[in-house]
Amino acid sequence: MTDLIPEPALGADAPMRREIGAVTLTERTDVGLASLALRAAASEPAPFGLILPGPGDSVVLQDKGAFWTGPGQWMIEGSENGDFAATVAAEAPGCSVTEQTDGWVVLDLVAPAEALGTLLERLVNLPPEALTPGKATRTLMHHMSVVLIRRSDSRLTVMGMRSLAGSLWHALEDTAARLA
Amino acid sequence: MLIPHPLLGPRDAQEFTYLGDARLIDRPDGMAEGAGAAFHDYLYLRDNPAGPHRELWYHEHGDRSWLVVTRDTTTHEILGAELVKGPGR
Amino acid sequence: MKRIDGGLIDRGQILTFTFDGRNYxxxxxxxxxxxxxxxxxxxxxxxxxxxxxxxxLTAGSEEPNALVELRSGxxxxxxxxxxxxxxxDGLEARSQNRWPSLAVDALAVNDLAAPLLTAGFYYKTFMWPKAFWEKLYEPMIRRAAGLGALSMAPDPDGYDRGFLHADLLVIGGGAAGLAAALTAGRSGARVVLADEDFRLGGRMLAESQLLDGQPASDWVAQAEADLRRMDNVRILPRTTVFGVYDHGIHGAVERVGDHLADPGPVRxxxxxITAKRxxxxxxxxxxxxxxADNDRPGIMLAGAMRAYLNRWAVAPEGRVAIFTCCDDGHRTALDLVARGVKVFAVIDSRAEAPRFGDYNVMRGAVVTGTQGRRALRTIEVTQSDGTSTWLECSALGVAGGWNPTLHLTGHHRSRPVWDATIAAFVPGQGGPAGxxxxxxxAGRGGCAAAMADGARVAGEALxxxxxxVTGADLPATEDPPQAIAPLWHVPGKRRAWVDQQxxxxxxxxxxxxxENMVSVEHLKRWTTLGMATDQGKTANVTALAVMxxxxxxxIPETGTTTYRPPFTPVSMGVLGSGxxxxxxxxxxxxxxxxxxxxxxxxxVEVGPWMRAQYFPRAGETHWRQSVDREALAVRRDVGLCDVTTLGKIDVQGADAGAFLDRxxxxxxxxxxxxxxRYGLMLREDGILYDDxxxxxxxxxxxxVTTTTANAGPVFRNMEFARQALFPDMDVQLVSTTDAWAQIAVAGPKSRALLERIVDGFDLSSDAFPFMACAPLTVxxxxxxxxFxxxxxxxxxxxxxxPARYGGAVMARLMELGADLGVTPYGTEALAVLRIEKGHAAGAELNGQTTAAMLGLGRMVSVKKDAIGAVMSRRPGMAGDTRRLVGLRPVDAEERVVSGAHLFTEGAVRSMDTDEGWITSACYSPHLQTMIGLGFLKDGADRMDEVIVAANPLEGSEVRLKVVSAHFVDPEGDRPRD
Known part of the structure; x- marks a missing residue:
């Protein structure tokens, strides 16, 4: 094990967490991510028993999950273990797997369903049906590409490019504050 | 504008990047005889129709699919959209 | 005017406010x-x-006259x-465009000079001398003619944005809008109802017309309560839909806090709003x-007079008259009479004018003049037989008919069409789809007619x-007569105002x-009719009729005006959305x-990135000191630089190699x-694109790594190639730019430093030579x-x-290399080092250059097909003899400036003799002189020649010696060490 200390995407000593009115914003550093793409000859795998979802959808099975990112492409979610891609690759023979854990800032947004709905209305230009529980989609938020995963009525995960973590946090914080 | 994404439904055009004439898909073979002339036509001779136009849009802030969108250039009406990489291609 | 009983105001709420400093x-x-x-x-x-x-003049957003400055500071x-x-409570307002006061305005002398200030007077009067325009005429005109003033202080308010998606957007909450919203709401559609007013009801609030025998406001309140109970209906009061864009997208501004003394977090x-219909x-x-003189205070539109009477309980005082060409003017007279206001005359231009109540009608008569300095005092009425009489009058309501508010239907260039039966333009064909x-x-006015129409149109949309469609229960009501014989203007010698603003x-x-302004568009630009904050809402149709x-x-032959967004003014602040x-x-x-x-x-900002430009050390007072020190440290010891911003693309698949060959x-x-391997990407037209x-x-x-600037575009192009050009290849792409922190460890002691952090990895040149790469642990x-x-x-x-360890690894390398003289360097030293080495960057790959110009012509393979390869060989491009060269000043003290153009010594300076330009320049601490890179005609064959760099912007010329672009280690031994 290395003795080097990793830095959360937002750059603080510990993952950020903030309550703004009814909205709680939390930085996640425990999520492992790996992208998975089908190769021409490969049959669709079921890594960790996950049935890979179709466009706009996500699935969860115990501590693993997957969401659709494009035709023949998914992101697999699990626990951070330093080399999540290797774990996924073993589950998806013949597929192209790439480590993505460090490429993203992962933020959880928890709020009562109504407040979360209002917040989404202020943040992204998507019809509500694109973000019902279980849905996952990539879109624009404040000029940044983000992935939104609606975990439940009251919980949303926002993933953005790691280098944009500060700007994304600012956008979410600011919008939530205007709501409060 | 709204682009009717064949997999994700209507999405705001801000999520997309525009390229141009869908004829760009039909790239000549660079090793073939007369490739120079073929590339000249491919690059520089474009139709500019007043009416339905097949054009390329990239879902840059979405699923990164390239789409062929048929748009009426006189009304902006969108007559169809399909993945550039689809069955039969 | 004065306050009377009734109306839709809350008398329990006493609000104090000021206008021009006086309390009300x-x-x-x-x-x-x-x-x-x-x-x-x-x-x-x-x-x-x-x-x-x-x-x-009006009681709505079309107002041309009553423009004020609100708030202070x-x-x-x-x-x-x-x-x-x-x-x-506490509202502060001030009048505008007057000095010293509203009542006594010194610039009212302009009115006496009116014959000089006619249409097009700027263009005619202020032609010359030319220099006077900017210094004298324009400031003078701007001071004299104008609107209010800005505070010039930063906007302290907050703004916000939002996105709504609806089956049906209803714009306007009057009779038609409420009927449409109720119909769609009951049918289960997702509805957004936007109204610019702070109270729903539209014109119904301004009328005395009963619905189901009750005041309209009661029915409106009921309808609003019904709508609010529906989860599928969203009501946005104080919201103006200002523009209609393609595919059902609308722009709207909600005035969230403008009606509050403290606007709160969101003004x-x-x-x-994206709506299907x-x-x-x-x-x-x-x-x-x-x-003539129809612009005096006291003269207002008859419908506005009615609105102030019915909704706001404000009645005209003194002698009140109505001037009309339609039945609607009589409606005002009727309402005034009903509220106990005596109307001494309804002056109706129609010979067969009706009379509906207890008031005097002057048939076939028109108003031909008015008097009164700051308020209306008398009007001149001229009968059909030509006899004129001056009558005392303190309030005059003018009813010229109603123009449908069709502006938004014209936002996609649809032109309105003339409807002779109502003497007005109605929406034409080809408006926004949906x-x-x-x-x-739509020209189907009257409360009952509008309600029925709103329900019908909403039903058709659903x-x-x-x-x-589940129909809404609409109340019973009867619309008054609406006959009209249009009268646009009354001929006369004195000025008759069309566009008051x-x-x-x-x-x-x-x-x-x-003066031969034959089209309406000419008219607008010559006279300024229809411009400014009201965009001629009360003027355009009348002007067309006069024309x-x-x-x-x-009228329809004469033309129509073009309507563009925004419908009413939109603040810049809200467009920025905070x-x-x-x-x-x-x-x-x-x-x-x-x-x-x-x-x-x-x-320093590099596109969206913030990058370290240099790292000043104690005692350094100028950036050059830091940069020189950093660059020298790399050449002497070892330096560290974060190069994460370069794009990284993970390419996998059975055909990955074949794909990259393309x-x-x-x-x-x-x-x-x-x-x-170092690689070049071309554009399909043969120009260099990225390296x-x-x-x-x-x-x-x-x-694959890309330049910082092209990380996104290269990925996009590679996806295009993957999906569209070579769909049969088995290749998968994913960006990993953010996933990896990438640190350049450069300098003769770099190996020594890395040996201290790798976990038993053999770094010797035999095991890990120049241009090797490997996964490892550290x-x-x-x-x-x-790499x-x-x-x-x-x-x-x-x-x-992994990116999260970037900072820690950097810190560890600094610690481990302290005795080796390890030095962090920023983008400036990075640039100096690459110019000294003659490596191309953005300034050389500027969209005008070729591989051959960089001396890399052989890197365009003729043995395979690749993007841009064919066109790079076309005659014009292949024949280009400009080559990248190094440039050193003959006099070591001289400056080398990028952008300067290159000439043979003694040659005339012209486009024809121009032989190239300097792309990059810097001070080289290694050579202790400024150096440059540039493209020079026949550059490969001109080593040691002395040429001239001309910089006409600064009027300077410098003699430069042409040298190899590799100022440092031209044999390339050092990286292979």
């Missing part, structure tokens, strides 16, 4: 205009050009229409009749969406016509950003596993990748580690 009292539900009128204030502004005293907002400014919100139920706007007008906006009269229109009369054509300060634009931070902050780095001009399929390294990690796995098991590549020309490596 109004009530909840008042607008600034209604409250001022209730306090007997009629004079509210001075006109734009002539500084004529003006009162309120940083919140001061000019040109606000008093007719839509909702009253709040206004910009909505982008839209019902435009924006109602209609009354139009005036142009007659949008249909209903009610008065049916078109395949939804079943821009001070345009019938005479100006006639003059413009005489038609002058040309002897019909994205100021850190929210102005996204900012990307590389993984070592915090470490660099702790090191005291100076940062993407790069040089071969990549032949690259061995564990090796890196970078390509590393092969496995048979079916490459990592610092006790941290997953990493090492032996060099941008500086020294022995160098790039170490990639």
């Amino acid at each position: 009292i109004g009530h909840g539900g008042d607008t600034l205009a209604s409250a001022l009128l209730a306090n007997g204030v009629q004079l509210m502004g001075r006109s734009f050009k002539y500084h004529r005293p003006r009162g309120v 940083a919140r001061q907002e000019p040109n606000t229409r008093a007719t839509v400014a909702e009253l709040y 206004q919100r910009l909505w982008r 839209t019902v435009l139920a924006a109602g209609a706007m009354e139009r005036p009749i142009a007659f 949008l249909a007008a209903a009610g008065a906006a 049916a078109a969406l395949g939804m079943s 821009n001070d345009v009269t019938v005479k100006d229109i006639r003059l413009a016509h005489q 038609a009369e002058l040309t002897g054509k019909s 994205d100021t300060g850190p929210g102005f634009r996204p900012r990307r931070l590389p993984p070592t950003h915090r470490w660099a902050e702790r090191e005291g780095a100076v940062f 993407i790069y001009s040089n071969a990549m399929a032949s690259l061995k596993v564990g090796r890196v 970078g390294t390509c590393a092969r990690l496995a048979e079916d796995h490459y990592v 610092a006790g098991g941290l997953r990493a990748r090492l 032996r590549i060099s941008f500086s020309g020294e022995l160098a490596y790039e170490l990639a580690v």
Whole structure:
């Protein structure tokens, strides 16, 4: 094990967490991510028993999950273990797997369903049906590409490019504050 | 504008990047005889129709699919959209 | 005017406010205009050009006259229409465009000079001398003619944005809009109802017409309560839909806090509303009749007079008359009489004018003049037999008919069409797809007619969406008669105002016509009719009618105006939606950003990235000292630089090599596993596009790097190639730019430093030669990748580690290399090092250059097809003899400036003799002189020649010696060491 200390995407000593009115914003550093793409000859795998979802959808099975990112492409979610891609690759023979854990800032947004709905209305230009529980989609938020995963009525995960973590946090914080 | 994404439904055009004439898909073979002339036509001779136009849009802030969108250039009406990489291609 | 009983105001709410420093009292539900009128204030502004005293003309957003400055300090907002400014306790308002006061305005002398200030006077008068325009005429005109003033302080308010998606958007909450919303709401459609007023009901609130035998406001309240109970209906009051865009997208502004003394965290919100169908139920706007001196305070539209009477309980005082050409004027008379206001005459231009109640009608008569300096005193009435009489009159209501508020139907260039039966333009064909007008906006006015129409149009919209329609219960009511015989202007010698906001009269229109302004568009630009904050809402149709009369054509033949967004003025603040300060634009931070902050780095914006530019050390007072020190440290010892911003693309698949052979001009399929190759990407037209390294990690796995600027575009192009050009290849792409922190470790001691951090990895040149790459672990098991590549020309490596460890690895390398003289360097030293080495960057890959010009012509393989390869060989391009060269000043003290153009010594300076230009220049601490890179005609064959760099911008010329672009280690031994 290395003795080097990793830095959360937002750059603080510990993952950020903030309550703004009814909205709680939390930085996640425990999520492992790996992208998975089908190769021409490969049959669709079921890594960790996950049935890979179709466009706009996500699935969860115990501590693993997957969401659709494009035709023949998914992101697999699990626990951070330093080399999540290797774990996924073993589950998806013949597929192209790439480590993505460090490429993203992962933020959880928890709020009562109504407040979360209002917040989404202020943040992204998507019809509500694109973000019902279980849905996952990539879109624009404040000029940044983000992935939104609606975990439940009251919980949303926002993933953005790691280098944009500060700007994304600012956008979410600011919008939530205007709501409060 | 709204682009009717064949997999994700209507999405705001801000999520997309525009390229141009869908004829760009039909790239000549660079090793073939007369490739120079073929590339000249491919690059520089474009139709500019007043009416339905097949054009390329990239879902840059979405699923990164390239789409062929048929748009009426006189009304902006969108007559169809399909993945550039689809069955039969 | 004075306050009477009744109305839709909350008398329990006492609101104090000031206008021009005087205190007044109004009530909840008042607008600034209604409250001022209730306090007997009629004079509210001075006109734009002539500084004529003006009162309120309308009771809505079309108001041309009553423009005021609201609030004070940083919140001061000019040109606000008093007719839509909702009253709040403590409101401060000031009149505009007057000095020293509204009542005594010195610039009213302009009115006496009116013959000089006619249509087009700027263009005629201020032609010369030319220099006077900017210094004298324009400032003078701007001071004399104009609107309100800005505070010049930063806007202290907050703004917001939002996105709504609806089956049906209903614009306007009057009779038609409410019927449409109720119908769609009951049918289960997702409805957004937007109304610019703070109270739903539209024109119904201004009328005395009963619905089901009850006041209309009761029914409106019931309808609103019903709508609010529906989860599928969203009501947005105080929200103006200002523009219709393609595919059912609408722009709207919600005035969230403008009606509050403290606007709160969000003053206004910009909505982008995407609707499958839209019902435009924006109602209609009354139009005036142009007659001599028709602009005095006390003269207002008859419908506005009725609105102030019924909704705001403000009645005219003294002698009241109505001037009309239609039945609607009589309606005002009837309502006034019913509220105990005596109407001494309804002057109706129609010979067969009706009489509906207890008032005197003067048939076939017109108003031909008025008097009264700051308020109306008398009017001149001329009978059909030509006899004229001056009559005392303190309030005159003018009814010229109603124009449908069809502006939004014209936002996609649809032109309105003339409907002779109502003597007005109605929406034409070809308007925004999915949008249909209903009610008065469609020319189907009257409360009952509009309600029925709103329900019908909404039903049709839902049916078109395949939804079943549940009708709404609409109240019983009967519309009064609406006959009209249009009268546009009353001929006469004195000025008759058409556009009160821009001070345009019938005479100006006639003059413009005489001066050959044949089209309506000419008229607008010559006279300024229809410009400024009201965009001619009360003027355009009348002006067209006058123009038609002058040309002897019909109104529809004469033309229509073009309507563009925004419908009413939109503040710049709300268009920015509060994205100021850190929210102005996204900012990307590389993984070592915090470490660099702790090191005291100076940062520079590189596109969206913040990068360390240099790291000042104690005692350094000039950036050059820091940069020179950093660059020398790399050449002497070892330096560290975060190069994470370079794009990284993971390329996998059975055909990855074959695919990259198409993407790069040089071969990549032949690259061995564990090796890196420098690659060039061309545009399909043969011009150089991007460069970078390509590393092969496995048979079916490459990592491509791009320049920082092109990371996004290169990925986009590679996806295009993958999906569209070569769909049969088995290749998968994914960006990993953010996943890896990449640190350049450069300098003769770089190997020595890296040996201290790798976990038992053999770094010797035999085991890990120049252009090798490998996965490895560092610092006790941290997953990493090492590339032996060099941008500086020294022995160098790039170490990639998971991004979250970037800062920690950087800090560890600094610690481990302290005794080796390890030095962090920023983008400036990076640039110096690469110029000294002659490596191309953005300034050389500027979209005009070729591989051959960089001396890399052989990197465009002729053995395979690659993007851009064919066109790079076309004659014009292949024949280009300009080559990248190094340039050193003959006199070492001289400056070398990028952008300067190159000439043979002694040659005439002209386009024909121009032989190239300098792309990059810097001070080389290594050579202790400035150096440059540039493209020079026949450059490869001109080594040691002395040429001239001309910089006409600074008037300087420098003699330069042509040398190899590789100022440092031209043999390239150092990186292979």
